[in-house]
Every structure is written in structure tokens, then in C-alpha cells.
Amino acid sequence: MAQKNEHDVVIVGAGPAGSMAAIILAQKGYDVLLLDRYNFPRDKICGDAVPAGTIERLWHYGLKDKVDQAVERGEFYRVDSLLLVSPRGYDIEADLVDGHEGAKSYVAPRMHFDALMQQAAVESGAKFCQAQAKAPIMENGKVVGVKAQVNGSTQEFYSKVLIGADGVTSVIARNLRPKEKQHEDKHRAIAIRAYIDDIEEIPHEVEFYLYKEILPGYAWIFPTGNHTANIGLGMRLDHFRKHNKNLKKMLQEFLDMPT
Ligand SMILES: Cc1cc2nc3c(=O)[nH]c(=O)nc-3n(C[C@H](O)[C@H](O)[C@H](O)COP(=O)(O)OP(=O)(O)OC[C@H]3O[C@@H](n4cnc5c(N)ncnc54)[C@H](O)[C@@H]3O)c2cc1C
Structure with a gap:
């Protein structure tokens, strides 16, 4: 009832x-x-990845102490810059801008x-x-x-x-x-994500990789600690289906790529 x-x-x-x-x-x-x-x-x-602007929205609603405590416990990891690698191998590196009130960006x-x-x-x-x-x-x-x-x-x-x-x-x-008005495959993406914990020390930087096999999509490496990272990749669902891709295999191939 x-x-x-x-x-x-x-x-x-x-x-x-x-x-x-x-x-x-x-x-x-x-x-x-x-x-x-x-x-x-x-x-x-x-x-x-949580940008500084979002962190400041949380501050405005009284969540600053909670955020600070999460940072102290090592749950939120500060990131200061961004690396974007293009399909032709060009790099763009940029500093992440602090929020208007000084908040940092994090991988949380x-x-x-x-x-x-x-x-x-x-x-x-x-x-x-x-x-x-x-x-x-x-x-x-x-x-x-x-x-x-x-x-x-x-x-x-x-x-x-x-x-x-x-x-x-x-x-x-x-x-x-x-x-x-229901979602169509071309408006959706499919992704795989893993946490790895045995990598050499990585900078406080979020990294995006765009390469031929994954377009339209990208792979990422976002640090969650000195030796740990969130890694993954995603691409448009219609292309994924059309090319009969395998996400686990794609992630392994990404990890095996030369740096
Ligand atoms: C692979 C990937 C990487 C991403 N990376 C980033 C990133 O780095 N930074 C970023 O800002 N965004 C990122 N995003 C986007 C981000 O995940 C979404 O924008 C965000 O999660 C949307 O928040 P939401 O609260 O709308 O939905 P969700 O986070 O999906 O939350 C929906 C909630 O609804 C609940 N729910 C679902 N169905 C029901 C139901 N029937 N009954 C009751 N509860 C239900 C779920 O359990 C869930 O808790 C990424 C997304 C993907 C897929």
C-alpha cells in the first residue's frame, strides 16, 4: 500500500x-x-576536477570549513595548471586562475x-x-x-x-x-575511468590528451595525490558504436603510449 x-x-x-x-x-x-x-x-x-569558481560557490553557502578539512585530510588535491596535448602532438600549458576570493582548483x-x-x-x-x-x-x-x-x-x-x-x-x-526530445547518441558520450596509485611523482597539473583514435573525445590524467591519479577517456557514443571500440583496450593503449 x-x-x-x-x-x-x-x-x-x-x-x-x-x-x-x-x-x-x-x-x-x-x-x-x-x-x-x-x-x-x-x-x-x-x-x-573542481574549478576554483565552484569552490567559491561552496564557500558562499558556508562550506569553507568542510572544503578546508577535505584538503587537510588529503581528499581534495590542489591543481595549479593545465596541459592540453593536441592530435598533432602540440602542447599547450596554462596556469589555472585562482578564484576572485583566492580559492584554488582541486581534483576531488x-x-x-x-x-x-x-x-x-x-x-x-x-x-x-x-x-x-x-x-x-x-x-x-x-x-x-x-x-x-x-x-x-x-x-x-x-x-x-x-x-x-x-x-x-x-x-x-x-x-x-x-x-x-529524448537524448540521441550524438549528444551522449561513453567513458571509462580508473584510479592508479603507483605512478612516478606527477605535477599539480590536469592533463588532457586528444589523439586520432579517440576523436571526438579525449583522455585525461588528473592527479589525486603525489603518486595517485584519476585516469580515463571518453568519446562520443555514436562514434564509439560505429567503430566498434573497446573502452578497456583503449585505456590500456593510452597508458602504453610513449610520453
Ligand atoms: C567521464 C566523465 C568525466 C567527467 N569529468 C568531470 C570533471 O572532471 N569535472 C567536472 O566538473 N565534471 C565532470 N564531468 C561531468 C560531471 O560528472 C557532471 O556534470 C555531474 O556529475 C552532474 O551532476 P548532477 O548532480 O547533475 O548528476 P550526477 O552527478 O549524475 O548525480 C545524479 C544523482 O542522481 C542519482 N540518481 C540517478 N537516478 C536516480 C533515481 N532513479 N532515483 C534516485 N536517485 C537517482 C544518482 O545516484 C546520483 O547520485 C564528467 C563526467 C563524466 C561522465
Whole structure:
């Protein structure tokens, strides 16, 4: 039997977008329910690079201490520059600019970054519930809530506003978008990511590599510590399918490339 819950705002997805929305709205005094299919901390495939401007947005919402503590614990790793290698082998190196208020840029693994944000949302007053959203609830052509699976049973969460922040495979967007506006392969990418922990010391630099086999796409090496890095590559999905590529093999080939 479905149970009824009512809130000002229900947010589906506690990634950076959903948690940030929850922080802002809860700090304004709204009754916010934040749903995610996972409990936190949880991993998410990403390059983990967080620019200084984003760090300053977090400062503005009272998260400076949390960010500083994550840096002290070694969870966020400062990066100062960027290297871009072109398909013809040309390099561009540039300094990353500090934020207007002096913030640095970081590589902040999502396991830590998203947990920090989700925790800040809860501390700001949002309620959190592990729940897998199934579909928006519609009444008279309007969205009035969301139906979700919680501990094996279906629950209905009603709200004045429903925010679909459930990422690229959003069940909310898929249900509400007309058929002709659904994502196409040429607007999507496919990627693989790994953490490696036995590399020689690398600079505080995020590195992007563009080369023939991966275009349109790129590979990256982003340091997460003195000898650890987030490495990965991604390319447009339609090209990936057309050329029958294998991501694991592509990543190995990238790692085997001469420096
Ligand atoms: C390979 C790769 C590398 C990237 N590198 C970078 C980078 O270095 N820097 C950068 O800034 N961005 C990067 N991005 C982009 C970044 O990952 C996204 O912009 C960001 O994650 C979007 O945040 P979000 O909160 O909208 O969605 P997400 O981070 O995807 O969060 C969505 C949340 O919704 C939850 N969810 C999904 N479906 C449901 C459901 N049905 N019910 C309940 N919960 C649900 C998920 O569990 C998740 O917690 C990268 C992306 C990829 C794929």
C-alpha cells in the first residue's frame, strides 16, 4: 500500500546539482526532501576536477570549513595548471586562475566531494532518504510528486516543486520529455575511468590528451595525490558504436603510449 508524504520540494538525485539545490533551499527555510538511489559516500565516474569558481560557490553557502578539512585530510588535491596535448602532438600549458576570493582548483574524487555536499544538505536541514525514483506523479497535467521504491516498497512523495537532478539517465526527464526530445547518441558520450596509485611523482597539473583514435573525445590524467591519479577517456557514443571500440583496450593503449 503506497504511503503519502508531502514536502515543499522533493529533489531526486543527491549529486552536486541535487545537493546544491537542497543546500540553497533548506538554508532558505523550505521543507526539502532529497532522494538518492544510493547512500553516501558513493562513487561516480568522473574526472573529479573542481574549478576554483565552484569552490567559491561552496564557500558562499558556508562550506569553507568542510572544503578546508577535505584538503587537510588529503581528499581534495590542489591543481595549479593545465596541459592540453593536441592530435598533432602540440602542447599547450596554462596556469589555472585562482578564484576572485583566492580559492584554488582541486581534483576531488566524487566519493568525497559528493558525500561532502550531501552531508552539507542534511546539515542545512534537508531530509535525506535512500529511494529509487520510478516516475513523476501527474495530476491534471501537472507534476505533483514522485513515485519511488524504498526498501522494496513503493512510496509516493508529494511536493509543490519536484526537481529532477538524477543525472544523465534521469528517469524524471525521460518521463516528462516528449519522444522527439529524448537524448540521441550524438549528444551522449561513453567513458571509462580508473584510479592508479603507483605512478612516478606527477605535477599539480590536469592533463588532457586528444589523439586520432579517440576523436571526438579525449583522455585525461588528473592527479589525486603525489603518486595517485584519476585516469580515463571518453568519446562520443555514436562514434564509439560505429567503430566498434573497446573502452578497456583503449585505456590500456593510452597508458602504453610513449610520453
Ligand atoms: C567521464 C566523465 C568525466 C567527467 N569529468 C568531470 C570533471 O572532471 N569535472 C567536472 O566538473 N565534471 C565532470 N564531468 C561531468 C560531471 O560528472 C557532471 O556534470 C555531474 O556529475 C552532474 O551532476 P548532477 O548532480 O547533475 O548528476 P550526477 O552527478 O549524475 O548525480 C545524479 C544523482 O542522481 C542519482 N540518481 C540517478 N537516478 C536516480 C533515481 N532513479 N532515483 C534516485 N536517485 C537517482 C544518482 O545516484 C546520483 O547520485 C564528467 C563526467 C563524466 C561522465
